[in-house]
Amino acid sequence: MSILVPIILVLAVAYFIEFVRKHRSPGVQLSAAQRVILSKYAIHYQRLPAAEQRRVEAVVSAFLHRKEWMGAGMPVAEEMKVMIAACAAQLLFPFPDLELVHFQRIIVYPDTYRSPRSGRMHQGEVRPQAGVIVISWDDFVHGYAHSRDAHNVGLHEMAHALWFENLIRNDEHEFLEPRLLAQWKALATREVAKIKAREPHYFRDYAGTNQAEFFAVAVEYFFEQPRVFREALPEVYHALVGLLRQDPAEVA
Numbered sequence: 001m002s003i004l005v006p007i008i009l010v011l012a013v014a015y016f017i018e019f020v021r022k023h024r025s026p027g028v029q030l031s032a033a034q035r036v037i038l039s040k041y042a043i044h045y046q047r048l049p050a051a052e053q054r055r056v057e058a059v060v061s062a063f064l065h066r067k068e069w070m071g072a073g074m075p076v077a078e079e080m081k082v083m084i085a086a087c088a089a090q091l092l093f094p095f096p097d098l099e100l101v102h103f104q105r106i107i108v109y110p111d112t113y114r115s116p117r118s119g120r121m122h123q124g125e126v127r128p129q130a131g132v133i134v135i136s137w138d139d140f141v142h143g144y145a146h147s148r149d150a151h152n153v154g155l156h157e158m159a160h161a162l163w164f165e166n167l168i169r170n171d172e173h174e175f176l177e178p179r180l181l182a183q184w185k186a187l188a189t190r191e192v193a194k195i196k197a198r199e200p201h202y203f204r205d206y207a208g209t210n211q212a213e214f215f216a217v218a219v220e221y222f223f224e225q226p227r228v229f230r231e232a233l234p235e236v237y238h239a240l241v242g243l244l245r246q247d248p249a250e251v252a
């Protein structure tokens with residue numbers, strides 16, 4: 001048997017897997033009841049033009065149906081799934097096919113919980129090694145109920161998940177444009193140094209922890225105070241517009 005036969009077989013299998021991945025079914029559509037939850041409570045969705053709302057619905061549906069949902073001491077209600085998926089979609093919808101595949105499980109706690117990892121009370125966290133996103137529902141709702149205070153734990157944790165997903169070598173690796181990401185990191189380094197030096201700064205102090213926290217906090221300001229953010233830190237704001245492929249100041 002020629003040595004070529006096994007090579008051709010391996011290539012054929014790899015091609016088939018890639019074909020199935022690219023042409024997989026678009027997933028179940030949102031039900032009428034799920035769409036009602038979106039239009040009633042998802043502020044970001046309400047503000048978008050109709051064509052973009054359809055794209056958000058597709059992302060919400062994929063996220064809702066492809067993740068494994070676990071309630072910590074309570075069932076995860078349909079409304080919780082739709083709203084957490086809508087939060088993810090707020091970041092994901094401008095990126096075709098991006099689903100945060102590394103993060104397969106979403107754990108929902110009723111409210112603030114003690115993390116087994118840090119031993120401290122948490123409103124949410126991302127566990128990249130386990131591929132898990134954890135959210136306290138009470139704090140999640142609080143984040144959207146006060147939609148202009150730049151505190152939103154849902155967006156904060158989804159931003160962390162997006163940041164890790166970009167770094168992890170899988171099908172969704174490097175979707176953040178490397179040139180824009182390098183520019184972002186340079187600006188973030190400058191701002192983090194300002195916060196650490198206690199110079200006047202716009203973001204809350206926690207953004208000065210490190211690059212990952214700076215990004216997560218910036219995403220909260222980006223969606224909750226886009227115009228004030230643009231005014232206060234125009235270069236940083238426009239870098240984030242490029243990186244995240246959307247401009248909330250032009251929508252809100």
Ligand SMILES: [Zn+2]
Pocket residue numbers: 156160212213216
């Ligand atoms: Zn964080």
